[in-house]
Amino acid sequence: MPTQNLVETHNLTKQYGKVRCVNAVNMQVPPGSIYGFLGPNGAGKSTTLKMILGLARPTEGSITLFDVPVNEKNRMKLLAQTGSLIESPSYYGHLTGEENLRIIQTLKGCSEKDIDKVLKIVRLHDARGKLVNHYSLGMKQRLGLAAALLGFPKLLILDEPTNGLDPAGIQEMRELICTLPSKYGMTVIVSSHLLSEIDQMADHVGIIRKGELVYQDTLESLHAHSKEQIALRVSHTAIALDLLRQKGIEAVQEEEYLLLPMVDDTYVANLCRQLITQNISLYRVEKREKSLEDIFLSLTGKESSL
Amino acid sequence: MNTSYIRAVKAESLKLKRSPVWLAFFALPLISAFFGTMNYRLNIGVLKSEWYSLWSQHTLFLCYLFMPALIGTYCSYLWRLEHTRHNWNSFLTAPLPVSILYLGKLTQAVRVTILGNLWIFLLFYICGKLSGIQSPFPQKALEWFLCGTLGAVVVCCVQLLLSLLIRSFAIPIGIALAGGILGLYMTNHDYGMHYPYSIYCLGMRANNPNMEISLSALIVNSVGYIIVFATLSVFYLRRHEIAAN
Structure with a gap:
């Protein structure tokens, strides 16, 4: 039966040894939303996002993306509609920013013109010919976002995208993320351990604690709890x-x-x-x-x- | 040809830009050819079989020592690109089947191995001519090249698996070196055809161009090993949560 959510997890659980890093998480991400996935360090955010992307296999439970169950058979089709930036940005330091993007563009099979577009969006256009080893952390993070944006996927999964950025970089990244749903029709899942950050970016929020989703609703509802x-x-x-x-x-x-x-x-x-x-x-x-x-x-x- | 495969190969080629690791494939055969030719010329009184004698001098160290280590280095480099800087995340979220991504890596390793082998044969021809060998170039050389290349692909598959399993850059190269040396023992005791590092040397008729080998056994064993080691690599990539660690 079709659901109204772009991403849904059902009792999603991941167990390493005897430890349940993620425990029966039922995440619901509506289309066009910026879903803030909030939780302290080590709460299970990255593991949950990795399971959604197929980088880790659930111990129990299931995931649906775009109403399609995530499994080996559907994985390629679903990944083609998804962009991600997990943990720190991935990059090949001996190559330029543009060359790094060309690799992702080739693998994704999207248009070459997208490289120019995403470089402009993340404002790395002038540094496109510079080796990524010589980029600052903020630039690498923006390159990671550019790589995730290639092909303008319907779903963008960003794991702690402001990690290690200076205040100006955080502000810039935040503003950029906020524009993605309206400008490109994307749905964004963004994780953070900083509440203030999610408060300024997200319209929906899920709070995870020790592997359990303890709160999930609109940000507005969360604000209503305030006195x-x-x-x-x-x-x-x-x-x-x-x-x-x-x-x-x-x-x-x-x-x-x-x-x-x-x-x-x-x-x-x-x-x-x-x-x-x-x-x-x-x-x-x-x-x-x-x-x-x-x-x-x-x-x-x-x-x-x- | 499958567009996914072409995309994977192209992406791997892009990653190898500005990587001077291929230079070793150029330099080591050159050194080996130089010393092999010197040895041939200094012992020309004993080494009387012209091209065949020169080949034995060129290939002894090259096939048993240098080539396995060279292939090992290249394979370690190919996976090192993913082992560092969280690149597993982007590698494994590419919308291509894992088997195709693996084939992209294998193609690069095979490509440089073929070029390396061509270079070895070119050096052999040049050194023979410079040494004044008058007899015609041995027709069997084509068979040595083809069989040697097939054996080298086996080494590529073994080394790709080792470098995938072991994050260290140097350890798989050390294994390749040890594997090559052990290959000398295995070949001398007639186990060569069953030992992956020896198949390359047998194919190349390293150190003994008059050696009689069973071509069918070489082909069957090589293809068998290629399938086994490639399947193990793909299985590991698929089942082991590399990016989750």
Whole structure:
């Protein structure tokens, strides 16, 4: 039966020895989306993506791409519609950027004109004749993306594409990825261990922790989990807290701040006025949001590294 | 011809650009021919069979030592391209069957081996002429070339498998060298036809151009070994999760 998703995994499991690196993952990637695959280092992101690409065989479960089951018989057909950048970029350092792309273009059997196009997209046009050994890490990463873009596949799988890039490179890569669905009709799966990165790129998100998919939905839904609060910093915290509680406000103290549930602007203004009339100096009034990071940590466990 | 195969061969050719590894195939036969010819000329009183004597001097070290090591080096280089810099990921996600990707590598190894063998025979002819050999060039040389080349393809398949299994660049070359030396022992004890590194030497009639060998046995054994080692390589590529490690 046809599904609405471009990529689906069903109870996808990978076991090495006694360790289940990926455990019954049911990933669902809608067409045209940027699916952020988020998880701490070692959570099973790369292994999952490698299974989707056929670089690792599932211990259990199955995968469908474009409604076709991934197996030995369909593999070539599916790979022809897929571009990927797994772990660090693959390259032959003794060759130029253009020659590296020509190898991939030859293997993919796509048009030679694509080389020019992808070099322009990743802005490596001027460095096309330079040996890749002399490229910076950022340039190699962009070359890896260019190679993945050759043939303009329907599905692009990018595993930690901003790894090792400087802030400007990260920003550039992010902007580039964001344009791919609208400009070229691609569906992108992008993995990262950085929540902020996924927050700025993805519209769908899957969070993996110790091999298990602990969250999967739109990024919007993830944001809906966040909780807004008003934070006050005052001269006499204890007195102010008493005063607020007397007024029936459920305030709590967190370090030097008093945290109040979200209220409207007029209410905040009145509250401030009353505090000042009680000779309590007001240092800060801030709007706080339970950050995505907090949500991420609560889903993945505080012990996980970000 | 299958377009997938042509694409795989073309991609492998592109990878070998600016790789001077083929130079060894040029240099070592030249050294071997030089010393072989010197030895022939210095012992011309004993070595009286002209072309046949010269051939024995040219091929002793070349076939038992240099060629297996040369083929080993080339095969190690071919897989080293994929063993480094996460290239397995792109190699194995190419939309071509693994067997075709393997054939792309094998074709490169066979191509350079054929060219190397042609160079050996060309040097043999030039050195013979420069040494003043008057008798006609032996017609049997064509058979030596064809049988030798078939034997060299066996070595290519063995070395491609070893270099695929062993990530180290040098170890498979060391095995090739040891395999070649052991080949001398195997040939002397009549096991040569069953030992992959000896088949090349037997085909080339290395050190003994008058040696009588069974052509059918050479062809059957060579083809058999080629099929076995190539199948093992393809099976390994297909079953072993190289890129997952």
